[in-house]
Structure formats: C-alpha cells, structure tokens
Amino acid sequence: MDRKKQLQQRRVEIAVGLFVVMAIASIAILSVKVATWGLTGGQSTYTVYARFDNIGGLKERAPIKIGGVVIGRVASITLESQYYTPVVELRINSMYDEIAETSSASILTSGLLGEQYVGITPGFVIDDIAMLKDGDYINDTKPALVLEDMIGQFLYNQSDD
C-alpha cells in the first residue's frame, strides 16, 4: 500500500477516534453535570418509612432534605391497607446514618408554587435514643399543608371572631 493511501486511512481513523472520544466525554459530562444516578447518585442507601395524614402533592423521587441539604429521595408512596394512611418510603444516603429516632418529618413546599419535598428536622440525641436504622418508622410527622384546607380554616376562624 502506498504512502498516500496510508496517510488518508490514518486521517480517517484519527477523525473517527476523536468522534468516539467526543461522544464518551459527552455522556460522561451528561452523567456528572446534568443527571443524578438513580435516586441518590448510585451510592448506598438505607430505607426508613414515615406515615403521614396527608401527603398533599408529594411525588415519588421528591428530595428529602435536612436544612436544605438533599440527603435522599422518596422511593415510593403507598397506602397502608388497614386504615388507609399514606406511607412514604424514604431512601436516605448511607452517609447520613446518624439521624435520631426522635427526628420529625414534614412535607414542605419550596417556594409558593415549587415542588414538594420531605423535610427532616433532626431530633435531640441523648444516650438512650437510638439512631434510625434500615426499616424503621419515623413517628413524628407533620402532614402537607393543603392550601384549600388552610383557606377554609382561615375563613372558619374569621367567622368565629
């Protein structure tokens, strides 16, 4: 094979190589900068549950936050068969494994029209208080604020006065 042909072949191969590298870099940047892997970025998690009276507009995959920091995501929302109480499955990053049993979970809204998320307020820690483990229930929960209920309540209180 003469030299000219070899050079041309080489140029084609380099171009295709660059193209492949570009595509791999793109998928890497998309993965790192644009997306989170799975519910919690591929890291190991543990699961706790919380019963709420009303979950409002909470969706699966909604974030779980402590003081604004995302520590996990809602994995599923189901109704308990006996009393029809909503049970929310919370998948929390194993990094945050020192959350006391006395902590409370509430469903909050980011901004006036923003998405709903589960906010956890860490409880006090004394010697005999255990930390939340896989499969535990958070007992202290506050339901979502439903705008219509609030307005109703407000009007009711007004008329009371």
Added chain:
Amino acid sequence: MINKDSDNLVVVDGLTFSHGERLIYDNISLSIPRGKITAILGPSGIGKTTLLRLIGGQLEPDCGHIWFDGHDVPQLSRKELFELRTRMSMLFQSGALFTELDVFDNVAFPVREHTRLPESVIQTLVMMKLEQVGLRGAHHLMPSELSGGMARRVALARATVLDPELIMYDEPFTGQDPISMGVLVSLIHSVNETLGSTSVIVSHDVHEVLSIADYVYVMADKRIIAQGSPEQLRQDQSEQIVQFLKGKPDGPVPFHYPAAPLEQQLRELAGGESAGK
C-alpha cells in the same frame, strides 16, 4: 438426464425464463465447450445479459437446467452457489469498478476477499495483471479518472486476477471507439490463450465477435435461431441471419414497431381534427 459432458463446461438444457409477465427465453438449450470462446449474438433488448446472470445463479429460471461442470446451478444452496462462483467471473458492461477504490485496490479486491496472501504477493499479482492489460502505470487512478475503455480493461484485470475457469463478458465492445475495441478483442483472445479458461461473450457487435469466437449462437425472439462456427454462419442464407449479420434495416425483424397502417392513422387524426372544429 444428467448432462455431464466433459467437453462442455456449461450446458443449458430446456431453459425457460420470464421476467414478470414477459417471456424472455422459451425452452432454449446450448452448450459452452471448455477452453473455447463461445459467443451469443443477438439484437439488443432480448435479454442476453439475463442468460449470463442465469448461469451465474443471480436469477432463477422458470424451468430447465443449467449445468456448470456437473452442478445444476438453480438447485444449489446459497453457500454452494458462492463456492461455485469463485470459479467463474463476469465482466460487466459498465465495468462495475468500485468507485471508492483506486485501480490497484479494485484489482486486488477479489484476492484480498478470497485469499489470505501476504500484501507483497498481492502487489506482484495485481501488477502482473495490470501489465497484461497495459495499465500498470495507472494503478493509482480512481475509476472516475479512467476512460470507458480503460475502465473495461481494469475490470478485465480484476475478472481474471483469480484465474477463473469461466469468464463471462457482457457486451464488452459496446460504446467503444475502434482502437479500444481492437485492444479489447486482442485482450480477450490473449486472456483465453494464456489462462486456458472458457469464455462466453454476449454481444451484438457482429464483426468483432465473429473475429474471435470459436462457436457462435444467434438468438432472436426468445429462441436460438442459428448456431455454428463463424464460417458456417457467414454462409447461412436464411433471411434472419443475413439481416442481422449484414445490419440491414428491414427484413424479418421489421423496421417499424407494430402499428396500424400509416394512411389509416393519418386519416383518423385528420378526422378527429375536423370533428373537433
């Protein structure tokens, strides 16, 4: 009736083929002797190329047998057919060179595909074949840079590079100037001599074909109308042969496409016009 004639490489027996509704061959038989140049002559548009494709197994006949060295081509499985095709090659009318490869790579192509020879051997082989067709100096050109005659010579080099037993030429002289026609005639002759291969030429160029063929079949109207050596054909007195060989405009093959008599049609046209007024 298995026709395993050892003198004949290809035997076509009772072949009928139709393209869609149109009948192209009506029960034809012919045989192609080993080591000779056999020509199939006939006017354009009667499907001479189709015959080559049938021999090559690219088309399937409606009925009849095509024996290639004892193998019935239409009955072969695809794998067997491909094996058989390594023993034959075909020179297409357009040359059919691969447009993205240069002359050298075109000729080297079948070698690289079918053998695992080292590159240096391929180099020698290809250069020898190109030398034979007089185009060694053109090995680096692309097919688009070649004239029609040169393209056909490259295609001839490619068709013969693996020394096939049967070479089929599809209209090798069509659209060539007298010089390249002469070159091709002598090349086909020399290839046949040096390789000892069997050649089939399908053509309508009477003089060139008669000058190199050992045996000639003349086809017209779905049938073989005459056969024999070039001398025998030249002596044939039947009207159809004479018309074809001499190139007379009118005869058994009419000059006019079938139509109503001219006078009648003119009258109809005139009548239609006056009625319109």
Added chain:
Amino acid sequence: MIANALQQIGRRTFDVLATMGFAVMTYMKVVFGFSRMSVFVPLLIRQMYVVGVQSLLIILVSGLFIGMVIALQGYQVLVSYGAEGSLGPMVALSLLRELGPVVTALLFAGRAGSALTAEIGLMKATEQIASLEMMAIDPLRRVIAPRFWAGLICMPMLATIFTLVAIYGGKLVGVDWLGLDTGTYWSLMQAAVEWKQDIGSMLIKSVVFANVVTWIAVFRGYHAVPTSAGISKATTETVVQASLMVLGLDFVLTALMFG
C-alpha cells in the same frame, strides 16, 4: 364462498409471515453476518467516518441553536410565573426525553440516510452490487452490514453530543445572556434529571431510531430501481418514511416509558 374467504385469509397470513420471516432473516444476517473482523473493522471505521464524523457539524450547529431557542422561549413563559429557576430542568428534560433523540434522528435521516440510499442505489445501478455477487461476495455483508452498523453506533453518539451541546446552548442564553444564576441552572437541572429514566430514555430512543432510520436508508437503496429516477425516488422515500417512522415511534416509546 366461506371456504374461499378462509383460503384468502390463510394465504394472506402466510404471505405476511413469509415476508416477516424473510425480513427477520435478512436483519439477522446484516447484524450478525460479518465474516472476518480484520475485514469488517476497517470497513466499519470508514463508514463511521462517512455517517458519523461528516454529520457532526450539522449536529453541533443545530444542537446549539435548538438549545438557545428552547431557553429563550422557556424563559419568556417561566418568568411570568416567577419560576425562571426551572429553566435548567426544562431545557434538560425536553432535550433528553424528546428533542435530542428525535431531532438527531431527523437530521441523520436527511444528512446520512439519504446519502446512504443514494450511494447504495448507485452501486446497484452501476452493477457494483451484481459484480460483488458474481465474485462470490455477499453484498449484504460487504456493503450493507458495515453501513448499518455504522448508523447503529453513530446515532446514539450523535444524539448524546447534540443534547450536551444544546444544554450548553440553553445555558448560554439563560445564564450568560438573560442573567440566570449558573448555580441555579445546573443544580436544579441535576435535581430533576435522573440517569436511568432520562439519559437512559435518550439512549434507548436513539438506538431504536438508529435501527429504523439506517434500516430504511440501506434497504431503500438496496431495492431501488436502478435508474436515475428510481434512485431519486428512493432517496426521497428514505427521508419521508424515516422521518414519519421516527415521529410515530417516538410517541409509542414515550407512552411506554413515561405513560
């Protein structure tokens, strides 16, 4: 009467099954039929150059502009709700889930698909395909397989590059021009986009589209009537059919994955 009707139905069914069987066999042959890796890989690289690298420019430019336009339009709508912070998620999700794979497939059909059809059609018209067959080389393996694989590999790659460039195009307009906060743009996007669901759906969609578009392109060429009119018709059909198939299949896939 009834027997005749039944026979008709039977024959139709048989015909359909035969056609489908033939199609599946051809597909298997093209996808898994390459003979020697040492022969196939150089052919594949050559075709990846033609199909992928040469489509890169149009993909980059359209990606940039489409991202910029989405950001501009999205901003106008979102800002009236005071929700311009959601621009990042909007741009990223609309691109990853729909526009990335769909627009790439449409551009690919127009740029590479039509070229493939025309090239293969011309190879047929100039008897190159027939001459391969006569050399005992299967054109499905030698001509179709490398082109099909190249399309199959390149389109998801192009879709990924397209999407990334478009997201940066959105950032260019949203952040650098309209003054959104960089942190908000990226972090809200990251919170909304999930790998498996969103990037996964982009990849699945573009693999499906790559199959459909490249398949239509190579076989429109392979079965083209070998005349200039036939090839131009085949080229047009490739672009029209491939585009319609992409849009139709996109709905089906979206319904399956997000419905």
